[in-house]
Amino acid sequence: MLDFICFMERLAVIILAAGKGKRMRSHLPKVLHPLANKPLLAHVIDLAKGLNPERIIVVIGHGAERVREEFSRNHDIEFVEQKEQLGTGHAVQQTGESLRDYDGNILILSGDVPLLKTDTIHKLIKIHTESDAVVTVLTAEVDNPSGYGRVVRDSNRRAVNIIEEKDASPEIKKITEINSGIYCFKKYFMFDALRKIDKNNIQQEYYLTDVVGLAFKSSLKIETLVAEDPDEIMGINTQEELKEAEEIFKKTKKPN
Numbered sequence: 504m505l506d507f508i509c510f511m512e513r514l515a516v517i518i519l520a521a522g523k524g525k526r527m528r529s530h531l532p533k534v535l536h537p538l539a540n541k542p543l544l545a546h547v548i549d550l551a552k553g554l555n556p557e558r559i560i561v562v563i564g565h566g567a568e569r570v571r572e573e574f575s576r577n578h579d580i581e582f583v584e585q586k587e588q589l590g591t592g593h594a595v596q597q598t599g600e601s602l603r604d605y606d607g608n609i610l611i612l613s614g615d616v617p618l619l620k621t622d623t624i625h626k627l628i629k630i631h632t633e634s635d636a637v638v639t640v641l642t643a644e645v646d647n648p649s650g651y652g653r654v655v656r657d658s659n660r661r662a663v664n665i666i667e668e669k670d671a672s673p674e675i676k677k678i679t680e681i682n683s684g685i686y687c688f689k690k691y692f693m694f695d696a697l698r699k700i701d702k703n704n705i706q707q708e709y710y711l712t713d714v715v716g717l718a719f720k721s722s723l724k725i726e727t728l729v730a731e732d733p734d735e736i737m738g739i740n741t742q743e744e745l746k747e748a749e750e751i752f753k754k755t756k757k758p759n
Contacts, residue, residue, distance in 0.1 A: 512632055513607025514556040519594050519684075520544050520614030521564025521585040526741045532566030534614040535573055536745055539752050542573060543739055546617035548580060553621050554610070554628075560601055561614070562594045590708025591684070596697050602690065608632070609693055611686040611711070618735045618748060618755075619685065627728045628687055636726040637692035637718050640665070641685035643733040650740075651681035652712050654727065662727050663719040665712035669705040680729070682712060683736035692723065 524533025534544035564585040585594045631639035655664040665682045696714035
């Protein structure tokens with residue numbers, strides 16, 4: 504932990520928790536579904552707090568009032584509402600006013616990724632800080648990448664883009680390195696890049712992933728960290744995945 508404190512720069516955390524979660528087939532907002540007797544989002548907030556950031560901002564949308572009520576005693580987190588669900592890039596844009604006077608690194612977490620380990624995030628931030636990258640992406644190599652964005656690399660193994668599955672060609676879909684949805688950004692780059700993205704894609708959404716391609720086109724430094732255990736970046740989108748995560752949690756007891 505001392506090593507982490509030594510290289511640590513200013514940090515703010517944004518947790519994306521606005522999604523409806525249609526595939527959960529439930530009236531309960533996805534991030535409030537319980538894992539090990541507490542909401543998915545609570546696990547992510549606990550991780551964020553353990554990093555001692557200056558700010559923790561949770562972007563909410565579907566079921567916003569229920570989420571606010573559930574975490575009403577957490578006075579050290581701030582809620583920002585994404586009134587229209589226009590994609591992850593749009594969700595992050597909603598935090599611009601809250602972070603107007605902040606200048607440092609920004610960690611993006613997902614409210615439906617509850618098995619993430621603190622040590623992994625420490626490594627991600629360390630790589631980001633020491634390399635002076637504008638964006639560092641947590642990725643994973645998996646046998647079945649279906650449903651995830653693919654990390655595209657050039658002949659020198661440098662990450663150059665992330666392509667969402669719905670927009671991916673058959674060739675891109677063969678890639679087994681996936682995007683976790685976890686990133687560390689330099690603030691100035693992130694918000695500048697978000698102003699330049701469009702929604703010219705299958706889902707007609709503003710993708711946060713598009714800023715990686717923009718960084719490459721601008722010859723800016725991109726770094727990645729491949730998670731040692733792909734299970735920890737598992738996103739919960741269905742009741743079946745929630746049950747699977749429960750089993751993983753029981754086996755590992757979520758060690759850090």
